[in-house]
Amino acid sequence: GDSVTQMEGPVTLSEEAFLTINCTYTATGYPSLFWYVQYPGEGLQLLLKATKADDKGSNKGFEATYRKETTSFHLEKGSVQVSDSAVYFCALSSSGGGADGLTFGKGTHLIIQP
C-alpha cells in the first residue's frame, strides 16, 4: 500500500538557518503530494502541493519539488523564523486504486530558536 516516510524530529534550528525536511513516498500510480503544517493546538493547514512530476510547490518561503525518479518531496526554506515552529506533515493522495483520503508521514516537529 501507499506510504510516506519523513525524517523524525524534533529538528532544532537557529533563526535564519536553512531548513530541509526529507520526505520519500511509495505509491501506486501518480500521486499528488502535499505538505501540511500544524501549529500548536490547531488543525492542519495546507502549506504547499504538487500534482505531477517536476512540479514545484511554494508558499510562505517554503518550497518542495516533486521528484518521481527519487520518489521524494523534500521541504526547504532558505531562512527560517521563530514563527515557523510547528509540526510538518508530508502526505500523498493516490490517484488510482486503494483507499481514498490522504496517507500521512509521522510528522516532523520543527523548533526554531531565536
Place this chain on the structure above:
Amino acid sequence: NAGVTQTPKFQVLKTGQSMTLQCAQDMNHEYMSWYRQDPGMGLRLIHYSVGAGITDQGEVPNGYNVSRSTTEDFPLRLLSAAPSQTSVYFCASTAAWGNEQFFGPGTRLTVL
C-alpha cells in the same frame, strides 16, 4: 464560510460509553474523511465518504461507525469506547482527492 466545524472540542468518556463526534462543512464538498492523530503515528484514516449515502473504511476503522445522510454532515460514532481510542480526531473535506483537504479544528478525546 465557516469551513469545517467539529464538536465537541474536548470530551472525556468512560470505557464502554458511546458517543458521536460531529463534523459539518459548508463548502459543498463531496468527499469527507475522519482521521485520528496519535503521538509518533501521524494521522491515520478511519473512514471516508465520497458522497451522501456512500462510506468506506480507511486504515483503522475498528470500533467506529459513520454515516453520510447529507452532503454537509459526516458524524463519527464510537459504539463502546476503549482507552485505545484516546486520541485527537480530525474531520476533513475536499472537492476531489487530488485537491487540498480542509481540516476541522479537532476533537480531543480521552477514554478512562
